[in-house]
Amino acid sequence: MTKKVITIGNASGYWGDDPEALTRQVNGGKLDYISMDFLAEITMSIMQKQRKRDPEAGYAKDFLPMLEKVLPRLLANKTKLITNAGGINPGACAAAISAMAGRLGLNPRIAVVYGDNILDQLSELKAKGCDFKNMENGKAFADVEKQIEAANVYFGATPVAAALAWDPDIIITGRVTDTGISIGPMVHTFGWRWDDWDKLAAGVVAGHIIECGSQATGGNFSDWHLVKSYKNIGYPIVEMHADGSFVVTKHPGTGGLVSVDTVREQLFYEMGSPKAYITPDVVADFSTIHLEQEGPDRVRVSGVKGYEPTDSYKVSMAYSDGAKCVGEIAISGPNARRKAEAFAAIFWDRAGKDFVATETEFFGLNAFHRSMGRDEEANEIIMRLGARDYDTKKLRQFAKVVPSVILGGPPGVCILGGVGKVQDIVSYWPALMPKAAIHPRVALYSDGFKEDKDVTNTQSGRFRANESDIQVAEKPRDPVRAAVATAGAPLYEICLARSGDKGDTANIGVMARSPLAMAFLNEYLTAQRVKDVFQELCLGRVVRYRLDNMQGFNFLLEHALGGGGTLTLRADAQGKTFAQALLRQLAPIPEQVLAEVKQLRTATGT
Numbered sequence: 001m002t003k004k005v006i007t008i009g010n011a012s013g014y015w016g017d018d019p020e021a022l023t024r025q026v027n028g029g030k031l032d033y034i035s036m037d038f039l040a041e042i043t044m045s046i047m048q049k050q051r052k053r054d055p056e057a058g059y060a061k062d063f064l065p066m067l068e069k070v071l072p073r074l075l076a077n078k079t080k081l082i083t084n085a086g087g088i089n090p091g092a093c094a095a096a097i098s099a100m101a102g103r104l105g106l107n108p109r110i111a112v113v114y115g116d117n118i119l120d121q122l123s124e125l126k127a128k129g130c131d132f133k134n135m136e137n138g139k140a141f142a143d144v145e146k147q148i149e150a151a152n153v154y155f156g157a158t159p160v161a162a163a164l165a166w167d168p169d170i171i172i173t174g175r176v177t178d179t180g181i182s183i184g185p186m187v188h189t190f191g192w193r194w195d196d197w198d199k200l201a202a203g204v205v206a207g208h209i210i211e212c213g214s215q216a217t218g219g220n221f222s223d224w225h226l227v228k229s230y231k232n233i234g235y236p237i238v239e240m241h242a243d244g245s246f247v248v249t250k251h252p253g254t255g256g257l258v259s260v261d262t263v264r265e266q267l268f269y270e271m272g273s274p275k276a277y278i279t280p281d282v283v284a285d286f287s288t289i290h291l292e293q294e295g296p297d298r299v300r301v302s303g304v305k306g307y308e309p310t311d312s313y314k315v316s317m318a319y320s321d322g323a324k325c326v327g328e329i330a331i332s333g334p335n336a337r338r339k340a341e342a343f344a345a346i347f348w349d350r351a352g353k354d355f356v357a358t359e360t361e362f363f364g365l366n367a368f369h370r371s372m373g374r375d376e377e378a379n380e381i382i383m384r385l386g387a388r389d390y391d392t393k394k395l396r397q398f399a400k401v402v403p404s405v406i407l408g409g410p411p412g413v414c415i416l417g418g419v420g421k422v423q424d425i426v427s428y429w430p431a432l433m434p435k436a437a438i439h440p441r442v443a444l445y446s447d448g449f450k451e452d453k454d455v456t457n458t459q460s461g462r463f464r465a466n467e468s469d470i471q472v473a474e475k476p477r478d479p480v481r482a483a484v485a486t487a488g489a490p491l492y493e494i495c496l497a498r499s500g501d502k503g504d505t506a507n508i509g510v511m512a513r514s515p516l517a518m519a520f521l522n523e524y525l526t527a528q529r530v531k532d533v534f535q536e537l538c539l540g541r542v543v544r545y546r547l548d549n550m551q552g553f554n555f556l557l558e559h560a561l562g563g564g565g566t567l568t569l570r571a572d573a574q575g576k577t578f579a580q581a582l583l584r585q586l587a588p589i590p591e592q593v594l595a596e597v598k599q600l601r602t603a604t605g606t
Contacts, residue, residue: 002242003032006189008182008206009237009251012036012083013213015043015060021213021235026070026079028251031237033185034074036083037178037211038063041503042565044175045150045318045426047087048119058089059172061096067170068100075108075169082160082181086172088117088150094172094445111168113159115441116175118315119151125437132315132431136503144429147319153433154314156280157203158194159440159455160184166444175316179207179279182238190242194281201284201306202244204277209248209266209301210236216248216266218256220576222496222583226606229255234297245302247294258297261496261511261606264550268509270500271554274545280314280435283307287547312432321427322356322390324569327402327420332380333412337365340381346409347385351401355394359386359562359569368577370536372484372585382416386569388425395422427567428503471527471544476535484533488586494597495521495552497579504564506538506575508582511552514600516593518551524587530555533585534578537561 009031011022015038025034038060051058063085067074074081086093094110101108118125122145126132132141152175161184163171173181183203186192192199209216216236218227234254239247248263250256267286271277277284283306290303331340344360363382387398399420406413440455491497491510494517499508510525512518527544534542540558547554561575562568572578 002191003189004242006032006185006240007237008033008035008185008210008240010035010037010210010213010235012038013211013215014038014040015062017213018233019062019066022066023070024232024251024254025235025237026073026077028234028254030077031079032189034079034081035181035207035210036063036081036085037181038083038085039087039175041316041428042318042426044088044152044316047089048150048318051089056089056092056095059087059093059096060085063093064096064100067097068104071101071104071106071108075106080164080169080171080185082171082173082184084173084176084181086112086114086174088152088174090114090172090174091445097170097172098445108169109167110445111163111166111171112443112445113155113163113171113173113176113440114443115439116153116155117151118153118438119148122148122151125433128437130433130437132317132433135314135430135432141429141431144317144319144427147321148317148429149320149426150316150318152316153438154280154316155440156180157183157187158281159442161187162455163442164188168444172445177279178211179204180281182207182210183281186240195308197282197306197308198304199244199306200282202246202301202304203240204279204282204284204306205267205286205289205301205304206238206240206246206248208277209263210238212266212269214256215269216262217250217258218262220498221257221262221265222492222498222579223261223606226259227255227257231255244304245300248299248301249297252297258299259606260291260293260299263291263299263301264511264552265496265498265509267550268507268511268552268554269498270502271507271509272502272556274547274554278310280309282309287549289549291550311435313435313438315431315433317429317431318426319429321425321567322388323392323395323422323424324386324388324566325395325399325420325422326384326386326569327399328385328416329383329402329406330380330414330416331383331410331412336378336381336412337362339410339412340365340383343383343405343409343413344385347401347405350405351387351398355387355389355398357388357562357569360384361386361571363571368572369581369584372533372536372581384571388567388569392422423566425566427563428565430503469546473527473531473542476532477528478532479535485586485588487588489589489594490583491525491585491587492583494589494593495583497583499575499578501561501564501574504559504561506557506560506578508555508557508575508578509552510555510582511550513597514593515551516596520589520593521553522546525553527555530557530582533582534560537578
């Protein structure tokens, strides 16, 4: 008999997430599946370097002790675990799990999804017509080809679903999309067709909600004060129905919060074009999502529409791009700001500015929000000094200058962390390639790969997004200074926000607290205004999309992260602080808008 509902819980949103999350998910109640996400664009290059030093490395080794603690109960519960912890060496990860299980007297059935690592196939694929040009700026692959250190294809759910046909206890994958490891179980369990776009799109939305772990259950939440406890925070669980509707929840008795607003915020996280959330399996339309609070810590999601996917896979590459060095000095006492500015002048006079890029940030004053913040006197400031270049000799000299200035300037200072370390930079190169050029592979693992086979890709077309109500701002109206209001109420009073990143683009999702607030924000918070406010940080366009179904807006800020990833010299490499910078801005909010929001928040206890 086909199941009508399955439960999928997430236990990791990134490499370095809470190591106890898996234990809480396994011990908190029976689940059909648990998914764990460990990979990011830069992670693959780190793993590639590890594998160069050790052929048996190249996967998330932190995963093994997490699994060891719960493996007996996981198997007893018949909960299947699916994770991309395999990195660029999923076979070695499977072997390590098998060996660990053997020591425990256990013999789990392990499947492996691989074939995404195309580093050694680039020349062959180029000969077949894959040009690998940069999908964001159109630059030719030849510009970076010799510096490529990692190259991985984003596979979708098809190999995961194929592997589940073997009834494994654990599936270890390489670079499978965050949503793919969630959709696979749905297709396998419910028998969804690969051209049932609406159901697949619902799977994408479910996967997107849970992929970042506790960000859906109260983590990074604008209204963080509503979360009664962050102790033992519950990680998200999806109760997926065969018709594509689902409920987002968490285990009872855990910390955190599941509400329409926590789910809304996560849906906006790292969102691009709302009507075209592109995955290898389907294109999901986020403008069709309907959210409803079903009960305490339960949000029902329905109405999702989807479309035929594109004929391409995304390829994530990483390439060597020079080096950087950062040093920090703490300044305290009266006139801390003036002293910090004096130290910066002394430092750069000694170090020079003959570098590809430099950065000076004042923590405790304006490091994250620049002139968007209020001009207040600080008791102490940490001055962060950074330089980027292709000449490591210059950077080593830069590092020596940082501690050398503390005795030759204003008083009340100390060096933090000693001499700065010169770090290699690995930059991100996103590209596309035809799906027909490569196939995922799956295998059972038992002292090596068994029953190894190709997986047929899902059918694909040439989807083109049909967005409407888009605003674009190219340049600030006043290029001299940011447009920061000095009177009014903070935007936080009438909206929530969350920010994320993709490469050098930051996104800020803004969600109104009431219909009148939505109407006001539609007129006031334009793409042009956001460009004016963020002009010091955002050097490219600002694009605004409106989503009436979620009573919000998605802003894309291009060239806003100083290069992003490991390339940037900024402390906030991923735009995590952008949403808070926007929420603190003052605006001439009408009294009737504030009154409606207050009334709604009082009625709902938020």
